[in-house]
Amino acid sequence: MTVETKLPYDKEYIDQFSKERNEPEWMLELRLQALEQADALELPKPDKTKIGKWNFSQFKHTATGAAIQSLKELPNELQEFLDQENAPENLLIQRNHSVAYNTLSKELKDKGVIFTDIFTALQKHDDLVKRYYMKDAVSIDEHRLTALHAALMNGGVFVYVPKNVEVEVPLQTIFWQEDPEVALFNHVLVVADEGSSLTYVENYFSHNEKEATVANVVTEVIAQDNAKISFGAVDNFAHGTTAYNNRRGVAYRDATVDWALGQMNDGNTVSENITHLVGENSLSNAKTVSVGRGDQTQNFTAKIVHFGKNSEGYILQHGVMKDKSTSIFNGIGKIEHGASKANAEQESRVLMLSEKARGDANPILLIDEDDVTAGHAASVGRVDPIQLYYLMSRGITQEEAERLIIHGFLAPVVNQLPIEAVKNQLTQVIERKVY
Amino acid sequence: MAGSTLEIKNLHVSIEDKEILKGVDLTIKGGEFHAVMGPNGTGKSTLASAIMGHPKYEITEGSVLLDGEDVLEMEVDERARAGLFLAMQYPSEISGVTTSDFLRSSINARRGEGNEISLMNFIKEMDSALDYLDIDKNMAQRYLNEGFSGGEKKRNEILQLLLLKPEIAILDEIDSGLDIDALKIVSKGINRLRDENFGCLIITHYQRLLNYITPDKVHVMMQGRVVKSGGPELAKRLEAEGYEWIKEELGIEDETVEQKA
Ligand SMILES: Nc1ncnc2c1ncn2[C@@H]1O[C@H](COP(=O)(O)OP(=O)(O)OP(=O)(O)O)[C@@H](O)[C@H]1O
Ligand SMILES: [Mg+2]
Numbered sequence A: 001m002t003v004e005t006k007l008p009y010d011k012e013y014i015d016q017f018s019k020e021r022n023e024p025e026w027m028l029e030l031r032l033q034a035l036e037q038a039d040a041l042e043l044p045k046p047d048k049t050k051i052g053k054w055n056f057s058q059f060k061h062t063a064t065g066a067a068i069q070s071l072k073e074l075p076n077e078l079q080e081f082l083d084q085e086n087a088p089e090n091l092l093i094q095r096n097h098s099v100a101y102n103t104l105s106k107e108l109k110d111k112g113v114i115f116t117d118i119f120t121a122l123q124k125h126d127d128l129v130k131r132y133y134m135k136d137a138v139s140i141d142e143h144r145l146t147a148l149h150a151a152l153m154n155g156g157v158f159v160y161v162p163k164n165v166e167v168e169v170p171l172q173t174i175f176w177q178e179d180p181e182v183a184l185f186n187h188v189l190v191v192a193d194e195g196s197s198l199t200y201v202e203n204y205f206s207h208n209e210k211e212a213t214v215a216n217v218v219t220e221v222i223a224q225d226n227a228k229i230s231f232g233a234v235d236n237f238a239h240g241t242t243a244y245n246n247r248r249g250v251a252y253r254d255a256t257v258d259w260a261l262g263q264m265n266d267g268n269t270v271s272e273n274i275t276h277l278v279g280e281n282s283l284s285n286a287k288t289v290s291v292g293r294g295d296q297t298q299n300f301t302a303k304i305v306h307f308g309k310n311s312e313g314y315i316l317q318h319g320v321m322k323d324k325s326t327s328i329f330n331g332i333g334k335i336e337h338g339a340s341k342a343n344a345e346q347e348s349r350v351l352m353l354s355e356k357a358r359g360d361a362n363p364i365l366l367i368d369e370d371d372v373t374a375g376h377a378a379s380v381g382r383v384d385p386i387q388l389y390y391l392m393s394r395g396i397t398q399e400e401a402e403r404l405i406i407h408g409f410l411a412p413v414v415n416q417l418p419i420e421a422v423k424n425q426l427t428q429v430i431e432r433k434v435y
Numbered sequence B: 001m002a003g004s005t006l007e008i009k010n011l012h013v014s015i016e017d018k019e020i021l022k023g024v025d026l027t028i029k030g031g032e033f034h035a036v037m038g039p040n041g042t043g044k045s046t047l048a049s050a051i052m053g054h055p056k057y058e059i060t061e062g063s064v065l066l067d068g069e070d071v072l073e074m075e076v077d078e079r080a081r082a083g084l085f086l087a088m089q090y091p092s093e094i095s096g097v098t099t100s101d102f103l104r105s106s107i108n109a110r111r112g113e114g115n116e117i118s119l120m121n122f123i124k125e126m127d128s129a130l131d132y133l134d135i136d137k138n139m140a141q142r143y144l145n146e147g148f149s150g151g152e153k154k155r156n157e158i159l160q161l162l163l164l165k166p167e168i169a170i171l172d173e174i175d176s177g178l179d180i181d182a183l184k185i186v187s188k189g190i191n192r193l194r195d196e197n198f199g200c201l202i203i204t205h206y207q208r209l210l211n212y213i214t215p216d217k218v219h220v221m222m223q224g225r226v227v228k229s230g231g232p233e234l235a236k237r238l239e240a241e242g243y244e245w246i247k248e249e250l251g252i253e254d255e256t257v258e259q260k261a
Helices: A011-020 A025-040 A106-110 A118-124 A126-132 A144-152 A385-392 A398-414 A420-434 B044-052 B076-082 B099-111 B119-132 B137-141 B150-164 B180-192 B207-212 B232-241 B244-250
Strands: A091-095 A098-103 A114-117 A155-161 A171-177 A186-192 A197-206 A213-223 A228-236 A241-251 A256-263 A269-277 A283-292 A297-306 A312-321 A326-335 A343-352 A358-367 A373-382 B005-015 B018-029 B033-037 B057-066 B084-087 B168-172 B199-203 B217-222 B225-230
Touching (some): A118 A126, A118 A155, A118 A186, A126 A155, A144 A213, A144 A241, A197 A213, A213 A256, A256 A398, A256 A420, A269 A283, A297 A312, A312 A358, A312 A398, A343 A398, A385 B076, B018 B044, B018 B199, B018 B225, B044 B084, B076 B099, B099 B119, B099 B150, B119 B137, B119 B180, B207 B232, B217 B232, B217 B244
Parallel strands (some): A091 A171, A197 A228, A213 A241, A256 A283, A283 A312, A312 A343, B033 B217
Antiparallel strands (some): A091 A098, B005 B018
16 A cells, blocks of 8 residues: 555645635635645654554545434434433534534523534634634644644634633533544634633544544643633544544643543554643643554553643553554653642553553653652553452453453543543443453 | 362462472361461461462362362352352452442352342342441442451451352451451351351461351361361360470471471
8 A cells, every 4th residue: 555645635725625614814824824834844753653654644624414403313322422311411513524413501601601613613703713723732833743734624613611600511522523534634622711610521433444534633722820621532533544633731820621531543543632731830630541452553642741830740541452452651741940849740551451462651751840749650561360360259250350450440530531421431432442 | 968068189289389288188068167277378378279269379289179070170250150259368459440340240240141130139238238247338339459458358358258158168367457346247247157058168367266256177287288177176275375286296397388297
């Protein structure tokens, strides 16, 4: 197989794409600039994973999806994401690149909360989007994939919570890549203004076992002073999708950005979750679980950068590797000069289920300040035979005992997911991936 | 015949090529309580672990039969489903698995597919056992043995014993680390099972447990063998006089498994 490196999408295409969507002028300019930069920029270089031959260019750029009137129309696999008892009040379903369904409670609307697809946001909340879009968190020119993302962005969501508004009911998005060849250049922008709080949960889902395509997702999560964002996600792209998933948080003074991420893609994946603790007393708990299976190669980075004094960052990564899968887990705690009294802690644990799987945990602490605390723990191991023995000595079969141990191993992150249905769905995905 | 019979014949066990059990013979029948005593490092836990199928212990000779069935041919889980139970000296901690989920899986494993206990009945049985053993109900929702105190772990083993109702149980130092009240409660739990269908092998260092649970027979292990057997009075004498007299009587200088007899 030869890998096309030249994109079939040019200036004219993007110009037309943007005009068809009535995008503001600045957005078109941003796209065109990004396209120009993309060629000159290199692919990112995730530690110990070579992605030079991965498919980042073979895909179909657009596809629409029909709206649904009722959630009952969704296929069963998607029903699983939803609370069956109480239809979610705040839900957005993106089907390919169309909005199939979008609700937001009247109460939240009245308080000025915005929860809408990115194209509508560009029309209706142009200023807000412009202020944050690829500015504070992710830059366009970080590498070729961020530039391509900016140039080809074709879906996503904008969430904004005004000052001092506390959103108690979670907002939930489902990104449903129904067309097996369509690419998701998805941009999720979540902004919590001063003193506000919210919980946001998203699911990515596709069926393309064989068809090759790309997901190039950039997520920017901004917590202004004293705001609190709890962000949950289950990524579940099928084997054919090459995924680049960049989730980045910025926490200002006294702000919190917490993550609970189920990284369950079946294809090759580079996933980076980085949080910048910019403000004093800012806080982040970044928890991730991952399962590798088949022949997939994955590279996960969980990184917290401390700029603010007294900032606290806690990373917890748990991964399970089976079959011939390969995964690298980078845990990076970085404390910048001036971030005195910062605390950077991290823990990475990898459980190997097969002889042929490969897993690697790289704990890294980069510290440029004296008055700080930091720690790391990392391990790569197999299911403990003594634990198995203990469970089996009560009559539990080996298979069931392993199942219990694996779910237990992943529980600290799974339990963190704020929507019960998503928690259960992640448990089921884990079940499917592990067995 | 009531209950099951566990027959241990000429059992030799090695760990990492070092022979630890050097020919143990012991038969436990339904309705009988046996105590196994002996100084540290004489092979008591090795005996218990080998019977249950601990992965580190290698059986080099002899046999273990449960009602005539070859236990050594069975996987660990099959042994449990056949009716064996071992309360371990050092139970494992299993992070992320709640005690209650584990108990339910264990009960269902014994009951078999299609015959699972209903959630309601499970909760009823568990709650009543927790009450009986005076265990804080929160324990059921805590991760299995994780962060449990020594005494809590032991009570948890007895909780499992009560819920699983095995035919033959081996209790390895179930009394170690228990305060006086807990010792009474744990003994009460064990005695509750005492009937003609239940056989028990109790490994202990102390007579105080046997004050609550009177054994039918007492065995002393040294050098990886049962060197002396008797009735309850044997345990009392050991409590009063220690092991020296047995060593003298049998001409043993070093009682551990290191020495050849
Ligand atoms: N996993 C192991 N690795 C190496 N040696 C072992 C292991 N388990 C047991 N042994 C050795 O086997 C011998 C018998 O140990 P065992 O645990 O059976 O003694 P015990 O009679 O139960 O002692 P205690 O009363 O202290 O519990 C000891 O010398 C011990 O060091
Ligand atoms: Mg012992």
